[in-house]
Amino acid sequence: MFSLPIPLKSQPEEKAGQGSFTVEGEVDEYPIMFPETTVEEFDHFVENCLYFTLTLLLSWTPPPVSVQVHVDVLKFAHKFDLREDVKNSVIFKLSEYREPHLKAVDRLNLARLYEIPSFIRPVFVSFCRITLKISDLPYIDIQKIGLPAFSVLAKVKEAINEERQMIAYHAPSVDSLPISDECNDLTHSTVCLRVWRKEWWSKIGRGILQPVPIFALDFPDDVVEAVQKLQLPGVTPACRHTFISFVASHAHALTRPSQLIDDGVQELERLLSVGAL
Structure with a gap:
């Protein structure tokens, strides 16, 4: 699934007065070390690989797991640049979760961290609904979606409100x-x-x-x-x-808010593509 460079040296092992070296992963005493990866994250990744294999071979349905398990696998796959099918399978599983199991702000945060453009549109549309005021977003959620995304959202929401006022005050x-x-x-x-x-x-x-x-x-x-x-x-x-x-x-004249939302989505996708989101 992935390969690591064989180190020139590993932990020394004394044999018959001579210095020899053991390659990481050959024995339990010297396991392969994954930097900035917890044991739990690696366990979740291995479990995901096992479930994926059983699903393909035996049409086996894996047990329900928490969102965090999939996030750990996604983090591991992204960090070590694993095959795209590994990442895509996790993204597909995460796309099936809805509120409150996976909140919109967390979904957009995942899109930012792991470059998932498909997550942007549904999240942005939900943010732009009239039942959500921009002032309702707590500071911690603003931190999660990032200042660039918040700036785009604020501008689009303001433009939509101006459009609504214009239509309300002026009959066709x-x-x-x-x-x-x-x-x-x-x-x-x-x-x-x-x-x-x-x-x-x-x-x-x-x-x-x-x-x-x-x-x-x-x-x-x-x-x-x-x-x-x-x-x-x-x-x-x-x-x-x-x-x-x-x-x-002439109902299309009332779709200006939808066009503003589309423009906002395109801007977020552009920012994501250049690493500025």
């Missing part, structure tokens, strides 16, 4: 849409457009800016669904249908 412009035969210029301008703007703010805008995150409207599905439920009192049925259809057909 429907002024230029064609007026139906059921309506006329006067009714359209004094009733339909006025009610549309009023209802957008009272039902949609306020829902977007809801201070309790769990009750706030999210983009884009929650907003589109809420718009479809608008009654728009006084608005002609044709105009109501036109307004709601316009929002539904």
